[in-house]
Amino acid sequence: MSTLATMAPVICHGRTVWDRRALPTDEYEERREIVEKLVAKAGCAAAVGFDSGSSPGLAAYLTGHRSAGGLVTAVLVPGAPVVLLAGLGGGRDHPFIKATSFVDDVRWYPTPGEGVRAVLAEHDLSGPVGTAGGEDCLPADALLGFAEALAGVELRPLDGAVESLRRAKRPRELAVMRRAAALLDGGRRTVAAELARGASLHGGLVSGELALRLAGCRDVRLLASAADGSLRPWPWGGELAAPEQATVVLAAEYLGYWGEVAFVSTGADTAPAALLGELCAAIGPGVGQADLERAAAGLAGAVEVCGTGFELSESPVLAAGATVREGDVLAVRLWGDDGGRTLATCRVVVNDSGAVLLGAAPPHEELLGGALAARRGGAAR
Amino acid sequence: MTTRARTAGDAVAGEAIAARRAKLLEAATEAGCEAVVVYSPARHSMLAMDGVVWTTGYRPMAESAVVLVPGGGFHLFVTPDWDLPRAAELLGDLSQAGDSARAVEGDLFEAVEQWLDGTGSAGAPLLFCGERGLVARRRPQAQAALGSWLGGDRLLGELARRRDNLELELARRAAEVAEAAYQRxxxxxxxxxxxxxxxxxxxxxxxxxxxxxxxxLVSASQRNRSVHPPTDRTIESGDVLLAEVSPSIDGMFTQICRSVTIGPPSSQVVQGYELLMASLEAGLHACRPGTAVAEVVAAMDGVIAGAGYGEYCKPPFMRARGHGLGIGSVLPGDISRSSTQTLVEGDYFVIHPNQYLPESGYLLCGEPIVIDAEGPRLLSSALGGLASVEP
Known part of the structure; x- marks a missing residue:
């Protein structure tokens, strides 16, 4: 059983703001200091972070700018403002990027290598440069071209250090993620309310997405049961299941952080939902995939636990051999033993002794089941 | 009006998509290859081609691949494994004996290699399409599994350049959706x-x-500097709201570009919009098979420069005079001065003289067109005019 995937839109296009109440300037100043220490510890004179719409990383962490789709490169020279290489060319979008992120110096160059070289030259730097994200954002020939453009400069990988840094979410990040969870709860209630009023599942999902976008989410993804019971991305899945037999997964990105909620109708398999609490109780520092599979053994289908934050699924991925650490924020997903037709999910924050829920307890079938019971009662009248 | 997603059993679509695969296989054979692997990282972009979508109609949620061998049908490798029912249903009646869709639980490239091995095609000269989307971290696994290959991205883009009737019908339906949604x-x-x-x-x-x-893209201002993603800004009376509306039907994108004033438009906005419409019409007049894209741009720029705004016909006051639309081929690419492309019959793109003018600010107008033998054909119902709504 592989990971939860969703159908990403071609380019994220929802509400794009820098919420200074949630993520004030000092948040980014603190992050920059932390990264500067990381750079110094690695013996580097500067750091380069590559981000894309599907692989946000150091650039987003330092500046708050989330790529809508294309490549973004952040250049950090300790003591100097971060330089962001972004845009499709021409600089039409640069004022907007500056207005919506913690970066004043936004430039465009035909290749990231040319841009980074120019920035290093401005500071007369020739020492080692740490890089992160290149392997996940650039094709091999573009990465080679970057190295060639910086010929004579030693490049040191910082991916592991950046990944480690980003795993333990900062207090303000947790607050934003809790807010995202609350918005998703609202989205779920909207879907349930529409179904109770007699809407089709498609109509309910249209309303749910609208509610999430009106609440300020930039990106929304949905999965829903098809007529044959399989879970599919909406709206690419063809004919949907009847509302009484559906699993729905809502995921949304709010201020750059992802949340998700899954809920099922009373007609569907609720085993995963009932077992989620037991699985979460088994999570703590040092726990790995095998430990959690033992905890879920014989009770449900596949167990999927991974980090979550900038991406719906990110490091650590327990199935890839990682183990849980204190400070991790994890998406816990329990699939039904039915070939991927049902799913229960929640998010936890790991402390020194275990895990606590991030946000409210997952509601699973209670709310949707109650709404559907009301619908059936209405129909009977 | 609703437009349903295509489902299994659509014979016309099946024939069109099968014809695409046959064309690709023929081109690969001419290039000396005995198998084709089409890779998708599932990082879909309206401005980039996805070969898996073009060759199957299936839009993947995660890494996937299609393998074609002469006389061996096509084989779709799907991740995540639980997405197989969707892929199988979509392919359904579109497939023939020998075709398959299979779920991959381990590494995609290893699964492809095992299948090629099983058919005796492992090690045969291979055409690999989708290299542009293959990130550096995945390349070693791809090369370990498949060995060396002939890059096929350029070939695939050219093959897919002339839109087939299925794509044009989907584009027309998408344009209907765009216009109807805009009216709402x-x-x-x-x-x-x-x-x-x-x-x-x-x-x-x-x-x-x-x-x-x-x-x-939707943004608004009393005088727009550009169009951008939406913020918390509250729409006010006197604003010019800009909207780039690009829906898709079965993977085929379209785009209409519109400007609307909140309240009666100022004379500067009216004049600015009329100038852009004149530029659009000059561009449409220039669009013929055999015309260089740069000539189309020159025609559009000429109208704006002729009104005294020549210095604004470059970034940051504009970006391009249009662009291709995926998720099939995105040729002829950006409609820009630096383009080296020449228009051919079957080209499909949006033409838009979107532009900043000092008196009116940034304005949008643009339409999706296909190049027929005799010239451009609008896929939207009409050229969009400057709209206004009651404040």
Missing amino acids: LLADLRPGLDEYEAIALLESHLRALGSQDNFI
Whole structure:
């Protein structure tokens, strides 16, 4: 059983703001200091972070700018403002990027290598440069071209250090993620309310997405049961299941952080939902995939636990051999033993002794089941 | 009006998509290859081609691949494994004996290698399409599994350049959806709505009308510097709201570009929009098979420069005079001065003289067109005019 995937839109296009109440300037100043220490510890004179719409990383962490789709490169020279290489060319979008992120110096160059070289030259730097994200954002020939453009400069990988840094979410990040969870709860209630009023599942999902976008989410993804019971991305899945037999997964990105909620109708398999609490109780520092599979053994289908934050699924991925650490924020997903037709999910924050829920307890079938019971009662009248 | 997603059993679509695979296999054979692997990282972009979508109609959620061998049908490798029912249903009656869709639980490239091995095609000269989307971290696994290959991205883009009837019908339907959703948005617009609320409503209309994915830009200002993603800015009386509306039907994107004033438009906005419309019409007049894209741009720029705004016909005051639309081929690419492309019959793109002018600010107008033998054919119902709504 592989990971939860969703159908990403071609380019994220929802509400794009820098919420200074949630993520004030000092948040980014603190992050920059932390990264500067990381750079110094690695013996580097500067750091380069590559981000894309599907692989946000150091650039987003330092500046708050989330790529809508294309490549973004952040250049950090300790003591100097971060330089962001972004845009499709021409600089039409640069004022907007500056207005919506913690970066004043936004430039465009035909290749990231040319841009980074120019920035290093401005500071007369020739020492080692740490890089992160290149392997996940650039094709091999573009990465080679970057190295060639910086010929004579030693490049040191910082991916592991950046990944480690980003795993333990900062207090303000947790607050934003809790807010995202609350918005998703609202989205779920909207879907349930529409179904109770007699809407089709498609109509309910249209309303749910609208509610999430009106609440300020930039990106929304949905999965829903098809007529044959399989879970599919909406709206690419063809004919949907009847509302009484559906699993729905809502995921949304709010201020750059992802949340998700899954809920099922009373007609569907609720085993995963009932077992989620037991699985979460088994999570703590040092726990790995095998430990959690033992905890879920014989009770449900596949167990999927991974980090979550900038991406719906990110490091650590327990199935890839990682183990849980204190400070991790994890998406816990329990699939039904039915070939991927049902799913229960929640998010936890790991402390020194275990895990606590991030946000409210997952509601699973209670709310949707109650709404559907009301619908059936209405129909009977 | 709703437009349903294509489902299994659509014979016309099946024939068109099968013809694409046959064309690709023929080209690969001419290039000396004995198998084709088409890779998708599932990082879909309206401005980039996805070969898996083009060769199967299936839009993947995660890494996937299609393998073609002469006389051996096509084989779709799907991740995540639980997405197989969707892929299988979509392919359904579109497939023939020997075709298959299979779920991959381990590494995609290892699965492809094992299958090629099983058919005796392992090690045969291979055409690999999708290299541009293969990130550096995945390349070693791809090369370990498949060995060396002939890069096929350029070949695939050229093969797919002339849109087939299925794509044009989908583009026409997508344009209908775009125009209908835009009209619904006009009914929603009012002072007090935030930019991001306007885009949420527009997205909702596009979904209700059957669009499966959208790229939208909506922003508003008393005088726009550019068009950008929506913020918390509240729409006010006197604003010019800009909307790039790009829905898709079965993977085929379209785009209309519109400008609407909240309240009566100022004379500067009216004059600016008329100038852009004149530029658009000059561009349409220039669009013929055999015309260089740069000539089309020169015709459009000439109208604007002739009105005294020549210095604004370059970034940051504009970006391009149009562009291709995926998720099939995106040729002829950007409609820009630096393009080296020449228009051919079957080319499909949006033509838009979107432009900043000092008196009016940035304005949008643009339409999707296909190049027929005799010239451009509009896929939207009409050229969009400057709209206004009651404040």
